[in-house]
Amino acid sequence: MADNIQITVINKGVENHFEAPDDIGLNLMEFLKATEHQEVEGMCGGMAICATCHVRVLDGISLLDEINDDEAATLETLPQVFDNSRLSCQIKLNEKLKNLKIEII
Amino acid sequence: MITTDISIIGAGPAGLFAVFEAGLLKLRTHIIDYLPKPGGQLSEVYPKKPIYDIPGYPTILAQELVDNLLKQNEPFKPGYTLGERIDSLEKRGEHDFILTTDKGTQINSKAVIIAGGLGCFEPRKPEVPELNRFEGGKGINYMVLDPEKFRNKKLVLAGGGDSALDWTIYLSQIASEVTLVHRSESFRGAPDSVNKVLELSKQGRVNLLLNSNLAQVNGNGVLKEVIVQNKNADDSRAIATDELILLFGLSPKLGPIENWGLNIEKNSIEVNPEDYSTNVEGVYAIGDINTYKNKLKLILCGFHEASIASHSIYKYINPGVKYNLKYTTVNGVNAF
Numbered sequence: 001m002a003d004n005i006q007i008t009v010i011n012k013g014v015e016n017h018f019e020a021p022d023d024i025g026l027n028l029m030e031f032l033k034a035t036e037h038q039e040v041e042g043m044c045g046g047m048a049i050c051a052t053c054h055v056r057v058l059d060g061i062s063l064l065d066e067i068n069d070d071e072a073a074t075l076e077t078l079p080q081v082f083d084n085s086r087l088s089c090q091i092k093l094n095e096k097l098k099n100l101k102i103e104i105i
Numbered sequence: 106m107i108t109t110d111i112s113i114i115g116a117g118p119a120g121l122f123a124v125f126e127a128g129l130l131k132l133r134t135h136i137i138d139y140l141p142k143p144g145g146q147l148s149e150v151y152p153k154k155p156i157y158d159i160p161g162y163p164t165i166l167a168q169e170l171v172d173n174l175l176k177q178n179e180p181f182k183p184g185y186t187l188g189e190r191i192d193s194l195e196k197r198g199e200h201d202f203i204l205t206t207d208k209g210t211q212i213n214s215k216a217v218i219i220a221g222g223l224g225c226f227e228p229r230k231p232e233v234p235e236l237n238r239f240e241g242g243k244g245i246n247y248m249v250l251d252p253e254k255f256r257n258k259k260l261v262l263a264g265g266g267d268s269a270l271d272w273t274i275y276l277s278q279i280a281s282e283v284t285l286v287h288r289s290e291s292f293r294g295a296p297d298s299v300n301k302v303l304e305l306s307k308q309g310r311v312n313l314l315l316n317s318n319l320a321q322v323n324g325n326g327v328l329k330e331v332i333v334q335n336k337n338a339d340d341s342r343a344i345a346t347d348e349l350i351l352l353f354g355l356s357p358k359l360g361p362i363e364n365w366g367l368n369i370e371k372n373s374i375e376v377n378p379e380d381y382s383t384n385v386e387g388v389y390a391i392g393d394i395n396t397y398k399n400k401l402k403l404i405l406c407g408f409h410e411a412s413i414a415s416h417s418i419y420k421y422i423n424p425g426v427k428y429n430l431k432y433t434t435v436n437g438v439n440a441f
Contacts, residue, residue: 043223043357043372045393045402049150050223050357076293077266077354079231 005093008101010058011037022095029053029089032104039104046089048074053088054081059101064091080105107184109135111418112204112214114191117145119392119407120220121174126415128181129433132422133441135184135212137191137204139225144171146222160405170404180440186210190225194365196385200422216418219374219383219390220407223357231263231353233319239349244328246350249276254348257281261331261344263319264352265289270298272352277310284312284344286319286333312344322349362394370396380417381410387421389414 004019009032020031032040032053041052048070057064061084067075071090075081088102111127113120116138124134140149147167155164162170189206196202200215228247230236239245249255249272256279262269265287277283285302292299306313314333320341321332331349334341359372368375368384373396376382381389381397391414392407400406419428 041372044146044150047151051229051354052356072293073266074354077229077264077268077352079229079288079351079353081288 003095003098005097006099007031008059008099009035009037010101010103011039012104020093022093022097026093027089028055028091028093028100028102029087031093032088037104040088042089044089048087048090051075051078051087054078054105055086055088056082056103056105057084057086057091057100058103060097060099061086063096063098106203107135107186107210107212109133109184109212109214110422111135111216111218111415112137112202112212113183113218113220114138114204115145115220115222115392115394116140116143116185116187117220117222117392117407118147118170118174118404119222119411120145120218121171121178122408123218123220123391123411123415124178124181124183125174126412127418128178128183128441129431129438130415130419130428131439132415132419133183134181135186135214137186137189137206137210137212139188139190141188143175143185143187144168147171149226156404158403158405180438182441186212190360192361194388196387200387202387215387215422217388218411218414218418219362219388219394220392220411221359221362221390221394222392224362224372224394225358225360226355227358227360228351229353229356231319231351233322236322236351239322239324239328243326244324244346244348245322246348248352249350252276252279255280255350258347259345260284260348260350261286261333261346262350262352263287264354265292265294266352266354267294267298268354269352270294270302272350273311274298274301274305276350277305282312283310284314284346286314286317286331288316288318288336290315319349319351373400379413381414382417387418389418 007018009016029042043052044050110132111134113136116136152168189208191204193205204212259282260280261284263286273285305311316336317333320334323330330343330345374390376395378397391410393402
Protein backbone atom coordinates (compact mmCIF):
# COMPACT_ATOMS: atom_id res chain seq x y z
CA MET A 1 0.00 0.00 0.00
CA ALA A 2 1.19 3.46 -0.83
CA ASP A 3 2.31 5.85 1.91
CA ASN A 4 -0.17 8.44 2.96
CA ILE A 5 0.44 12.17 2.50
CA GLN A 6 0.64 14.20 5.70
CA ILE A 7 -1.44 17.34 5.28
CA THR A 8 -1.52 20.22 7.73
CA VAL A 9 -4.42 22.60 7.18
CA ILE A 10 -4.60 26.06 8.71
CA ASN A 11 -8.05 27.54 8.64
CA LYS A 12 -8.86 30.81 10.41
CA GLY A 13 -5.75 30.39 12.57
CA VAL A 14 -6.63 26.85 13.65
CA GLU A 15 -4.26 24.08 12.65
CA ASN A 16 -5.49 20.56 11.84
CA HIS A 17 -3.67 17.51 10.68
CA PHE A 18 -4.85 14.91 8.15
CA GLU A 19 -3.56 11.93 6.26
CA ALA A 20 -4.55 11.59 2.64
CA PRO A 21 -4.18 8.60 0.33
CA ASP A 22 -1.93 9.27 -2.67
CA ASP A 23 -3.20 6.54 -4.94
CA ILE A 24 -6.90 7.15 -5.53
CA GLY A 25 -6.69 10.14 -7.85
CA LEU A 26 -8.09 12.77 -5.49
CA ASN A 27 -7.24 16.42 -5.83
CA LEU A 28 -6.68 18.58 -2.75
CA MET A 29 -10.01 20.43 -3.15
CA GLU A 30 -11.92 17.14 -3.11
CA PHE A 31 -9.94 15.99 -0.08
CA LEU A 32 -10.55 19.24 1.83
CA LYS A 33 -14.27 19.04 1.12
CA ALA A 34 -14.29 15.47 2.42
CA THR A 35 -12.69 16.70 5.66
CA GLU A 36 -15.70 18.98 6.15
CA HIS A 37 -13.82 22.18 5.43
CA GLN A 38 -16.98 23.96 4.36
CA GLU A 39 -15.12 27.11 3.31
CA VAL A 40 -13.72 25.20 0.36
CA GLU A 41 -16.73 25.29 -1.92
CA GLY A 42 -15.18 24.00 -5.14
CA MET A 43 -18.26 25.25 -6.97
CA CYS A 44 -17.01 24.57 -10.48
CA GLY A 45 -16.11 20.99 -9.61
CA GLY A 46 -12.41 21.28 -10.36
CA MET A 47 -12.22 23.16 -13.65
CA ALA A 48 -10.12 26.01 -12.20
CA ILE A 49 -12.72 28.64 -12.98
CA CYS A 50 -14.45 29.65 -9.75
CA ALA A 51 -11.45 30.06 -7.38
CA THR A 52 -13.59 28.99 -4.43
CA CYS A 53 -10.84 26.52 -3.45
CA HIS A 54 -8.02 29.08 -3.24
CA VAL A 55 -5.25 28.08 -0.77
CA ARG A 56 -1.74 29.19 0.14
CA VAL A 57 0.85 26.42 0.11
CA LEU A 58 3.14 27.01 3.10
CA ASP A 59 5.23 23.83 2.87
CA GLY A 60 5.80 21.38 0.05
CA ILE A 61 5.21 23.74 -2.91
CA SER A 62 8.35 22.55 -4.74
CA LEU A 63 6.90 19.05 -5.11
CA LEU A 64 3.68 20.22 -6.76
CA ASP A 65 3.06 20.06 -10.48
CA GLU A 66 3.52 23.34 -12.36
CA ILE A 67 0.60 25.74 -12.55
CA ASN A 68 -1.26 25.13 -15.82
CA ASP A 69 -2.70 27.85 -18.06
CA ASP A 70 -6.28 27.56 -16.81
CA GLU A 71 -5.23 27.90 -13.18
CA ALA A 72 -2.81 30.75 -13.94
CA ALA A 73 -5.50 32.66 -15.83
CA THR A 74 -7.95 32.36 -12.95
CA LEU A 75 -5.36 33.28 -10.29
CA GLU A 76 -4.41 36.29 -12.38
CA THR A 77 -7.89 37.74 -12.15
CA LEU A 78 -8.27 37.43 -8.36
CA PRO A 79 -8.23 40.61 -6.28
CA GLN A 80 -5.85 39.03 -3.76
CA VAL A 81 -3.23 36.36 -4.39
CA PHE A 82 0.10 35.43 -2.85
CA ASP A 83 3.34 34.05 -4.28
CA ASN A 84 2.32 30.65 -2.94
CA SER A 85 -1.35 30.83 -4.00
CA ARG A 86 -2.82 27.78 -5.68
CA LEU A 87 -6.26 26.49 -6.59
CA SER A 88 -6.49 23.31 -4.56
CA CYS A 89 -8.56 21.60 -7.26
CA GLN A 90 -5.46 21.61 -9.46
CA ILE A 91 -3.24 19.93 -6.85
CA LYS A 92 -3.21 16.20 -7.50
CA LEU A 93 -2.60 14.08 -4.43
CA ASN A 94 -0.03 11.68 -5.89
CA GLU A 95 2.95 9.69 -4.68
CA LYS A 96 5.33 12.62 -5.28
CA LEU A 97 3.89 14.42 -2.26
CA LYS A 98 4.90 13.58 1.29
CA ASN A 99 4.18 16.58 3.49
CA LEU A 100 1.98 19.49 2.63
CA LYS A 101 1.06 22.49 4.74
CA ILE A 102 -1.64 24.78 3.41
CA GLU A 103 -3.77 27.67 4.56
CA ILE A 104 -7.34 28.08 3.37
CA ILE A 105 -7.98 31.60 2.04
CA MET B 106 -46.27 39.24 -20.92
CA ILE B 107 -44.87 36.00 -22.30
CA THR B 108 -47.04 32.96 -21.54
CA THR B 109 -45.97 29.33 -21.75
CA ASP B 110 -46.45 25.99 -20.01
CA ILE B 111 -43.02 25.70 -18.40
CA SER B 112 -40.47 28.44 -17.71
CA ILE B 113 -36.96 27.04 -17.74
CA ILE B 114 -34.32 29.11 -15.94
CA GLY B 115 -30.91 28.31 -17.40
CA ALA B 116 -29.94 27.37 -20.95
CA GLY B 117 -27.25 24.82 -20.10
CA PRO B 118 -27.53 21.18 -21.16
CA ALA B 119 -30.06 20.20 -18.48
CA GLY B 120 -32.35 23.15 -19.27
CA LEU B 121 -32.06 22.59 -23.01
CA PHE B 122 -32.90 18.90 -22.76
CA ALA B 123 -35.93 19.76 -20.60
CA VAL B 124 -37.31 21.60 -23.65
CA PHE B 125 -37.21 18.35 -25.61
CA GLU B 126 -38.67 16.16 -22.88
CA ALA B 127 -41.46 18.67 -22.24
CA GLY B 128 -42.06 18.90 -25.98
CA LEU B 129 -42.65 15.16 -26.21
CA LEU B 130 -45.39 15.69 -23.63
CA LYS B 131 -46.81 18.55 -25.73
CA LEU B 132 -45.79 21.13 -23.17
CA ARG B 133 -44.45 24.44 -24.45
CA THR B 134 -41.36 25.99 -22.92
CA HIS B 135 -39.60 29.34 -22.58
CA ILE B 136 -35.92 29.49 -21.58
CA ILE B 137 -34.31 32.41 -19.75
CA ASP B 138 -30.55 32.81 -19.26
CA TYR B 139 -28.35 35.60 -17.92
CA LEU B 140 -25.73 34.81 -20.56
CA PRO B 141 -26.29 36.22 -24.05
CA LYS B 142 -26.30 32.82 -25.74
CA PRO B 143 -27.56 29.33 -24.90
CA GLY B 144 -25.17 26.62 -23.71
CA GLY B 145 -24.37 27.66 -20.15
CA GLN B 146 -20.91 26.71 -18.88
CA LEU B 147 -20.33 24.52 -21.93
CA SER B 148 -20.39 27.48 -24.29
CA GLU B 149 -19.07 30.09 -21.88
CA VAL B 150 -16.31 28.27 -20.03
CA TYR B 151 -15.11 25.25 -21.99
CA PRO B 152 -16.58 25.18 -25.53
CA LYS B 153 -13.53 23.42 -27.01
CA LYS B 154 -13.09 20.80 -24.30
CA PRO B 155 -14.01 17.22 -25.11
CA ILE B 156 -16.58 15.47 -22.92
CA TYR B 157 -16.22 11.71 -22.62
CA ASP B 158 -19.23 10.62 -20.60
CA ILE B 159 -22.22 11.47 -22.78
CA PRO B 160 -23.90 8.15 -23.56
CA GLY B 161 -23.48 7.19 -27.20
CA TYR B 162 -20.68 9.70 -27.84
CA PRO B 163 -17.18 8.34 -27.16
CA THR B 164 -16.10 11.97 -27.27
CA ILE B 165 -17.87 15.22 -28.10
CA LEU B 166 -16.80 18.84 -27.81
CA ALA B 167 -18.85 20.87 -25.34
CA GLN B 168 -20.04 23.32 -27.99
CA GLU B 169 -20.96 20.47 -30.34
CA LEU B 170 -23.16 18.99 -27.64
CA VAL B 171 -24.90 22.35 -27.20
CA ASP B 172 -25.40 22.70 -30.97
CA ASN B 173 -26.89 19.20 -31.09
CA LEU B 174 -29.25 19.94 -28.20
CA LEU B 175 -30.43 23.13 -29.93
CA LYS B 176 -31.04 21.17 -33.14
CA GLN B 177 -32.88 18.44 -31.24
CA ASN B 178 -35.16 21.13 -29.76
CA GLU B 179 -36.06 22.77 -33.07
CA PRO B 180 -39.38 20.90 -33.53
CA PHE B 181 -40.61 22.32 -30.23
CA LYS B 182 -39.77 25.97 -30.95
CA PRO B 183 -38.88 27.10 -27.42
CA GLY B 184 -38.99 30.80 -26.61
CA TYR B 185 -35.81 32.53 -25.44
CA THR B 186 -35.07 35.47 -23.20
CA LEU B 187 -31.28 35.78 -23.13
CA GLY B 188 -28.99 38.27 -21.38
CA GLU B 189 -31.53 38.76 -18.60
CA ARG B 190 -31.48 37.49 -15.05
CA ILE B 191 -34.60 36.30 -13.27
CA ASP B 192 -34.86 38.46 -10.18
CA SER B 193 -38.15 37.24 -8.75
CA LEU B 194 -40.37 34.19 -8.80
CA GLU B 195 -43.93 34.66 -7.63
CA LYS B 196 -46.52 31.93 -7.24
CA ARG B 197 -49.93 33.54 -7.75
CA GLY B 198 -51.84 30.29 -7.40
CA GLU B 199 -51.90 26.71 -8.59
CA HIS B 200 -50.35 26.45 -12.07
CA ASP B 201 -49.74 30.19 -12.11
CA PHE B 202 -46.20 31.50 -11.79
CA ILE B 203 -44.77 34.89 -12.72
CA LEU B 204 -41.06 35.30 -13.33
CA THR B 205 -39.64 38.82 -13.64
CA THR B 206 -36.20 39.62 -15.06
CA ASP B 207 -33.80 42.41 -14.13
CA LYS B 208 -34.94 44.20 -17.28
CA GLY B 209 -38.61 43.91 -16.41
CA THR B 210 -39.55 41.09 -18.81
CA GLN B 211 -42.30 38.92 -17.33
CA ILE B 212 -43.05 35.28 -18.07
CA ASN B 213 -46.24 33.57 -16.94
CA SER B 214 -46.14 29.77 -16.76
CA LYS B 215 -47.89 26.80 -15.21
CA ALA B 216 -44.67 25.36 -13.76
CA VAL B 217 -41.02 26.33 -13.40
CA ILE B 218 -37.83 24.34 -13.91
CA ILE B 219 -34.69 25.86 -12.42
CA ALA B 220 -31.66 24.57 -14.30
CA GLY B 221 -29.32 27.33 -13.21
CA GLY B 222 -26.06 25.37 -12.94
CA LEU B 223 -23.60 27.19 -10.73
CA GLY B 224 -25.88 30.23 -10.63
CA CYS B 225 -25.11 33.61 -12.15
CA PHE B 226 -21.56 34.60 -12.93
CA GLU B 227 -21.02 37.83 -11.01
CA PRO B 228 -17.98 40.12 -10.82
CA ARG B 229 -15.48 39.50 -8.02
CA LYS B 230 -14.91 42.45 -5.74
CA PRO B 231 -11.62 43.34 -4.07
CA GLU B 232 -11.55 43.93 -0.33
CA VAL B 233 -11.52 47.71 -0.34
CA PRO B 234 -13.62 49.52 2.28
CA GLU B 235 -16.82 51.30 1.24
CA LEU B 236 -16.85 50.30 -2.43
CA ASN B 237 -20.63 50.16 -2.22
CA ARG B 238 -20.79 53.92 -1.55
CA PHE B 239 -19.89 54.51 -5.18
CA GLU B 240 -21.66 51.63 -6.89
CA GLY B 241 -24.67 52.16 -9.14
CA GLY B 242 -23.46 54.98 -11.36
CA LYS B 243 -21.42 56.92 -8.80
CA GLY B 244 -18.01 56.03 -10.16
CA ILE B 245 -17.41 52.34 -9.53
CA ASN B 246 -17.88 49.83 -12.33
CA TYR B 247 -17.40 46.06 -12.42
CA MET B 248 -17.71 45.65 -16.17
CA VAL B 249 -17.65 47.76 -19.29
CA LEU B 250 -21.09 47.63 -20.85
CA ASP B 251 -20.85 50.76 -22.99
CA PRO B 252 -17.33 52.10 -23.55
CA GLU B 253 -18.75 55.45 -24.71
CA LYS B 254 -19.62 56.17 -21.10
CA PHE B 255 -15.89 56.60 -20.49
CA ARG B 256 -15.07 58.94 -23.37
CA ASN B 257 -12.98 61.94 -22.25
CA LYS B 258 -13.01 60.75 -18.63
CA LYS B 259 -10.19 60.15 -16.21
CA LEU B 260 -10.14 56.40 -15.54
CA VAL B 261 -8.48 54.01 -13.15
CA LEU B 262 -8.68 50.32 -14.07
CA ALA B 263 -7.66 47.54 -11.70
CA GLY B 264 -6.91 43.91 -12.52
CA GLY B 265 -4.38 41.84 -14.39
CA GLY B 266 -6.30 39.40 -16.54
CA ASP B 267 -7.05 39.60 -20.24
CA SER B 268 -10.14 41.66 -19.73
CA ALA B 269 -8.21 44.34 -17.75
CA LEU B 270 -5.52 44.44 -20.47
CA ASP B 271 -7.97 44.58 -23.36
CA TRP B 272 -10.06 47.36 -21.86
CA THR B 273 -6.95 49.35 -20.94
CA ILE B 274 -5.89 49.24 -24.58
CA TYR B 275 -9.31 50.16 -25.90
CA LEU B 276 -10.13 52.86 -23.40
CA SER B 277 -6.71 54.53 -23.74
CA GLN B 278 -7.91 55.65 -27.17
CA ILE B 279 -11.02 57.46 -25.99
CA ALA B 280 -10.48 58.41 -22.34
CA SER B 281 -8.57 61.51 -21.29
CA GLU B 282 -6.39 59.61 -18.84
CA VAL B 283 -5.99 55.89 -18.07
CA THR B 284 -4.25 54.33 -15.08
CA LEU B 285 -3.95 50.54 -14.76
CA VAL B 286 -3.32 49.16 -11.29
CA HIS B 287 -2.05 45.58 -11.06
CA ARG B 288 -0.96 43.80 -7.92
CA SER B 289 2.04 41.94 -9.33
CA GLU B 290 4.96 43.07 -11.47
CA SER B 291 4.11 41.13 -14.59
CA PHE B 292 1.07 40.01 -16.58
CA ARG B 293 0.28 36.48 -17.64
CA GLY B 294 -2.31 37.50 -20.20
CA ALA B 295 -2.14 37.12 -23.97
CA PRO B 296 1.42 38.26 -24.96
CA ASP B 297 0.07 40.60 -27.67
CA SER B 298 -2.08 42.47 -25.18
CA VAL B 299 0.69 42.59 -22.57
CA ASN B 300 3.14 44.08 -25.08
CA LYS B 301 0.58 46.60 -26.24
CA VAL B 302 -0.07 47.81 -22.68
CA LEU B 303 3.68 48.08 -21.96
CA GLU B 304 4.10 50.05 -25.17
CA LEU B 305 1.24 52.40 -24.27
CA SER B 306 2.87 52.89 -20.89
CA LYS B 307 6.18 53.84 -22.53
CA GLN B 308 4.37 56.33 -24.73
CA GLY B 309 2.84 57.88 -21.64
CA ARG B 310 -0.71 57.04 -22.77
CA VAL B 311 -1.29 54.62 -19.92
CA ASN B 312 -0.11 55.18 -16.40
CA LEU B 313 0.94 51.71 -15.28
CA LEU B 314 1.14 51.01 -11.54
CA LEU B 315 2.56 47.54 -10.91
CA ASN B 316 3.03 45.83 -7.54
CA SER B 317 0.17 47.99 -6.38
CA ASN B 318 -3.17 47.52 -4.71
CA LEU B 319 -6.19 49.70 -4.30
CA ALA B 320 -6.38 50.75 -0.70
CA GLN B 321 -9.17 53.28 -0.51
CA VAL B 322 -11.85 55.05 -2.52
CA ASN B 323 -12.78 58.64 -1.67
CA GLY B 324 -15.41 61.10 -2.76
CA ASN B 325 -18.40 63.07 -1.71
CA GLY B 326 -21.47 61.34 -3.17
CA VAL B 327 -19.51 60.50 -6.29
CA LEU B 328 -16.03 59.03 -6.64
CA LYS B 329 -13.23 61.64 -6.72
CA GLU B 330 -10.01 59.75 -6.06
CA VAL B 331 -8.52 56.36 -5.33
CA ILE B 332 -5.61 55.65 -3.03
CA VAL B 333 -3.15 53.15 -4.46
CA GLN B 334 -0.59 51.44 -2.31
CA ASN B 335 2.73 50.17 -3.67
CA LYS B 336 3.55 46.82 -2.10
CA ASN B 337 7.34 47.13 -2.20
CA ALA B 338 8.04 50.81 -1.74
CA ASP B 339 5.49 51.01 1.06
CA ASP B 340 4.19 54.31 -0.21
CA SER B 341 0.71 55.29 -1.28
CA ARG B 342 -0.54 57.87 -3.69
CA ALA B 343 -3.86 59.48 -4.47
CA ILE B 344 -5.07 59.47 -8.06
CA ALA B 345 -7.89 61.77 -9.06
CA THR B 346 -10.40 59.92 -11.21
CA ASP B 347 -13.93 60.08 -12.61
CA GLU B 348 -14.47 56.35 -12.88
CA LEU B 349 -12.91 53.24 -11.35
CA ILE B 350 -13.26 50.00 -13.34
CA LEU B 351 -12.61 46.85 -11.31
CA LEU B 352 -11.91 43.83 -13.50
CA PHE B 353 -11.23 40.84 -11.27
CA GLY B 354 -13.04 38.15 -13.20
CA LEU B 355 -16.36 36.47 -12.64
CA SER B 356 -17.34 34.09 -9.92
CA PRO B 357 -20.48 31.98 -9.78
CA LYS B 358 -23.08 33.05 -7.22
CA LEU B 359 -26.50 31.61 -6.57
CA GLY B 360 -27.87 35.15 -6.80
CA PRO B 361 -31.56 36.05 -6.45
CA ILE B 362 -32.61 32.36 -6.37
CA GLU B 363 -31.71 32.43 -2.67
CA ASN B 364 -34.69 34.66 -1.97
CA TRP B 365 -37.46 32.62 -3.56
CA GLY B 366 -38.43 30.63 -0.49
CA LEU B 367 -36.72 27.45 -1.68
CA ASN B 368 -34.82 25.17 0.67
CA ILE B 369 -31.14 25.86 0.01
CA GLU B 370 -28.20 23.82 1.24
CA LYS B 371 -24.62 24.90 0.46
CA ASN B 372 -25.54 26.94 -2.62
CA SER B 373 -27.75 24.17 -4.02
CA ILE B 374 -31.52 23.70 -4.09
CA GLU B 375 -32.82 20.75 -2.10
CA VAL B 376 -35.13 18.54 -4.16
CA ASN B 377 -37.14 15.39 -3.74
CA PRO B 378 -35.14 12.76 -5.66
CA GLU B 379 -38.37 11.07 -6.80
CA ASP B 380 -39.15 13.86 -9.27
CA TYR B 381 -36.73 16.74 -8.53
CA SER B 382 -39.51 18.91 -7.16
CA THR B 383 -38.62 21.61 -4.64
CA ASN B 384 -40.45 22.56 -1.48
CA VAL B 385 -42.60 24.94 -3.58
CA GLU B 386 -45.15 22.85 -5.50
CA GLY B 387 -44.80 23.40 -9.24
CA VAL B 388 -41.14 24.50 -9.01
CA TYR B 389 -38.49 21.93 -9.96
CA ALA B 390 -34.69 22.07 -9.93
CA ILE B 391 -32.50 19.96 -12.20
CA GLY B 392 -28.81 19.69 -13.12
CA ASP B 393 -25.88 21.08 -11.15
CA ILE B 394 -28.03 23.45 -9.11
CA ASN B 395 -29.94 20.79 -7.18
CA THR B 396 -28.87 18.52 -4.37
CA TYR B 397 -30.14 15.23 -2.98
CA LYS B 398 -28.64 12.10 -1.49
CA ASN B 399 -26.05 10.60 -3.85
CA LYS B 400 -26.28 13.55 -6.25
CA LEU B 401 -23.77 13.46 -9.10
CA LYS B 402 -23.06 16.72 -10.90
CA LEU B 403 -22.92 15.15 -14.35
CA ILE B 404 -24.55 16.29 -17.57
CA LEU B 405 -26.02 12.83 -18.10
CA CYS B 406 -27.69 12.99 -14.68
CA GLY B 407 -29.10 16.41 -15.62
CA PHE B 408 -30.66 14.79 -18.71
CA HIS B 409 -32.29 12.09 -16.62
CA GLU B 410 -33.57 14.68 -14.15
CA ALA B 411 -35.02 16.72 -17.04
CA SER B 412 -37.11 13.76 -18.22
CA ILE B 413 -38.40 12.81 -14.76
CA ALA B 414 -39.21 16.42 -13.85
CA SER B 415 -41.07 16.97 -17.14
CA HIS B 416 -43.29 13.95 -16.53
CA SER B 417 -43.97 15.09 -12.98
CA ILE B 418 -44.92 18.53 -14.29
CA TYR B 419 -47.29 16.92 -16.80
CA LYS B 420 -49.10 15.27 -13.88
CA TYR B 421 -49.05 18.50 -11.86
CA ILE B 422 -50.57 20.52 -14.71
CA ASN B 423 -53.06 17.78 -15.72
CA PRO B 424 -54.27 16.28 -12.45
CA GLY B 425 -56.16 13.02 -12.94
CA VAL B 426 -55.12 12.62 -16.58
CA LYS B 427 -53.43 9.32 -17.19
CA TYR B 428 -50.35 9.51 -19.37
CA ASN B 429 -48.94 6.51 -21.17
CA LEU B 430 -45.24 6.75 -21.95
CA LYS B 431 -44.77 6.95 -25.70
CA TYR B 432 -41.49 5.96 -27.32
CA THR B 433 -40.01 8.18 -30.02
CA THR B 434 -39.27 4.99 -31.98
CA VAL B 435 -43.02 4.37 -32.16
CA ASN B 436 -44.44 7.88 -32.39
CA GLY B 437 -41.54 9.93 -33.72
CA VAL B 438 -41.27 13.56 -32.75
CA ASN B 439 -44.40 15.60 -33.37
CA ALA B 440 -43.43 19.21 -33.93
CA PHE B 441 -45.49 22.14 -32.66
